[in-house]
Every structure is written in C-alpha cells, then in structure tokens.
Amino acid sequence: MRRWLLLLLPLLAGCEPGLEAAGVLDATAARLEDDRVSVEVTLTCGLVYGMARLEGCDADGERVCVSATWYAADDTAFAHPRHRAESCQKVPDIIGTQVTVTTPDAVDRDPGLRILVSADPRVMNAVIPNP
Secondary structure (H helix, E strand, O other), X not given: OHHHHHHHHHHHHOOOOEEEEEXXXXXXXXXXXXXXXXXXXXXXXXXXXXXXXXXXXXXXXXXXXXXXXXXXXXXXXXXXXXXXXXXXXXXXXXXXXXXXXXXXXXXXXXXXXXXXXEOOOOOOOEEXXXX
C-alpha cells in the first residue's frame, strides 16, 4: 500500500511529467481574390508523451508557428511539397488560439492538391483540400 501511495504522490501534488505541444484542432482554407490562399487554423494541445498537466496547456508567451504545405493528392508520404506558408506569433494560451496562414504567392486552383496544416509535427495535424 505504501508503495502505491508513493507512486501516486506526484499526481496528487500536481507534478505530472510529460510534454505537450500545439496541435491543429481545425483548419479551413479560402481562396483570396488574387488567388493566394488563406488558411484559418484553430489550435489545441496535444500530448507528446507522459501525462498532461492539470492546469492546461499554456504557451507562456512563447512563439507558436503554424505551417500550411501543399502536396499532390497522390504524394501520400508528403515528400514533395509544392507550396508552403508559415505564420508565427506569441500566444498566452494554445487551446483555442486562432492563427491565419496566407500564401505569399498565388496557388493553382488544382483540386488534385491537398494542404497539410501543422503546428508541431509530433501531435495532431490536419489535411484539408485546396480551395
């Protein structure tokens, strides 16, 4: 019994070990008038390993970067990117934060392209169609 209590003590004290990172909860893409593409991303917190913290997943004012990378639909290994855009910003909290990623140049209106949206590749990403 004493052994179990010692194992539970860090949990009861709120000192759970683990690593959390920004993940993608939702993403939608829209084409702008000049054929650039804007991707609206909602972040969540993903557990990389260990146990999640009780108080949530805050960024403590750190920079979070979100990328949107275009691939051909048949490139299942995501090995040959066609376009890429990234946006970085300081955020107080990861969960629910919205980030907009906009391509600097026009993107083809090709339905055979898909967009891999990622904040940290170790946790949740999203794959969405090219608008």
